[in-house]
Every structure is written in structure tokens, then in C-alpha cells.
Amino acid sequence: MSSGEDSGERNPFAPPPPxxxxxPWRPRVPQPPASGDRPDGQPDGERPQPPGWGPRPEPGPPQPRLDLSDPAHRTARNALLSGFAALLSVLFGLFWIGFPLALLAVWYAVTVLRVPAEPVTDPFAPRPVRPQVPAALSALLxxxxxxxxxxxxxxxxxxxHxxxxxxxxxxxxxxxxxxGVDVPTWVTTLYEGPAE
Structure with missing residues (x-):
């Protein structure tokens, strides 16, 4: 059985000669025809290249992300986690846990917001949004x-009491x-419900 060498073409699945x-391994790319033009009429130089490996770049400007190697970004992440934990604790009635967590979240958020922004060379260019600022604002809220x-x-x-x-x-x-004789009506309504 011939491997294609008699016709001048080498079988890509055949083993290499002794x-x-x-x-090194290379991805197989379709070879151009023997003539200078492709069957669809386009020259070989304008043949589109196959897409490379890896994630495709997303269109639009790059979105800022938290970099945990930066201390300010780590503080913003801690502030956000503390804020959500404090709010959940308060909603479930665990006020003694929610209160210190809320203090911690506010403290972290204010610390992050007080970090000065990096100076820009062009004063008329729009300043990029620092990724730790939205997290700090959410934690502050x-x-x-x-x-x-x-x-x-x-x-x-x-x-x-x-x-x-x-x-x-x-x-x-x-x-x-x-x-509730000597207590305001809104307090009795809050704790006892509306009067029947």
C-alpha cells in the first residue's frame, strides 16, 4: 500500500522516514494548492490564519478587577465581605455579631477610599475607575x-428596657x-402589632 510518496505528496499520518x-509538535495548517491561487479565487497571501489557542479577547475596554496581591485591594475585599456579613447578621437578629462586623466594614471602606489615586500625566484624559472603589462603596453602604x-x-x-x-x-x-400604658403607641405597635 503506497504512502503517497510516489505521487509527490506525503501522507501526514504516515510515520517519519527512518x-x-x-x-516539535505543530498544529496542522491546510497547505495551499500547487498553483498560486486558491480555488475560491483569492491569492495565497490573503489566506486567513486559523485562530490561535487560548481565550478570545473580549471587545471593549478591559474591566478593572481586584488584585489580591495589592494591600488596598485586599482591604476592599475584606470590607465587602464584612459589610455583607454584618447586614445578614442584623437581618437574622444577631445584632451583637452584626455591630462589630459593621464597624469593621465601615473602617475598612473608609481606609480604602482615603488611598490617593495614582497621578495621571494627561489632566484632560478620563481617569480610570479603581477596582477597589466600587467594592469599598458597597461595603460602606x-x-x-x-x-x-x-x-x-x-x-x-x-x-x-x-x-x-x-x-x-x-x-x-x-x-x-x-x-404599654406609659409607652408611645408606635413602640407598642412595633413589638405587639397593630391593635385589634
Missing amino acids: GAPDQ TGGLALVMSLATFTMQFAY DYLDCVDSAITKEAVHSC
Whole structure:
């Protein structure tokens, strides 16, 4: 069975001849026809090259990403995680955990936002968005919201401590209503629900 050498063409799947030196692997590219033009009429010089290996570049400007090797980026990441953890803790009623996490998130976020931006050579060129700034702003929002909710809860518990103790120790609904005689209506509505 012929390997194609008699016709002048070498079979690409045939083994190399004996004694041939080793060659590095290369992807197979379709060879041009023997004539100078391709069958579709385009010259060989304008033949499109096959796409290379690896991810294709996305169109548009590159999106900024957090670089964890940068201390400011690590601080922004910690601020964002602390802010979300604080907000979730407050929503689940764990105010004693949410309060220090909220303080930590706000502290980290302010620290990141106080880092000066890199100087630009062209004052009229638009400044690129630093990737740690959106993360710090999100942490400031979530941490600040959790901090406000925690402080409001602590203030209510301190200001109406006697009323809350009375409500917790009351057995009947009449006893619960009797606890709120000297308490504003909005407080009783908040803890007891609307009056029937």
C-alpha cells in the first residue's frame, strides 16, 4: 500500500522516514494548492490564519478587577465581605455579631477610599475607575445600614428596657397590653402589632 510518496505528496499520518530528526509538535495548517491561487479565487497571501489557542479577547475596554496581591485591594475585599456579613447578621437578629462586623466594614471602606489615586500625566484624559472603589462603596453602604439598624435596636432596648421585660414575662395578651400604658403607641405597635 503506497504512502503517497510516489505521487509527490506525503501522507501526514504516515510515520517519519527512518533516521529523521525529531521535530516539535505543530498544529496542522491546510497547505495551499500547487498553483498560486486558491480555488475560491483569492491569492495565497490573503489566506486567513486559523485562530490561535487560548481565550478570545473580549471587545471593549478591559474591566478593572481586584488584585489580591495589592494591600488596598485586599482591604476592599475584606470590607465587602464584612459589610455583607454584618447586614445578614442584623437581618437574622444577631445584632451583637452584626455591630462589630459593621464597624469593621465601615473602617475598612473608609481606609480604602482615603488611598490617593495614582497621578495621571494627561489632566484632560478620563481617569480610570479603581477596582477597589466600587467594592469599598458597597461595603460602606451595607456596613453603614447594618450599623444604623444595630444602633437603633440597642437604643430601643436601652430606652424601653422595662417595657420589653414586661412583655417577655407576660403570660396573657391582656398582660402584654397592660405593659404599654406609659409607652408611645408606635413602640407598642412595633413589638405587639397593630391593635385589634
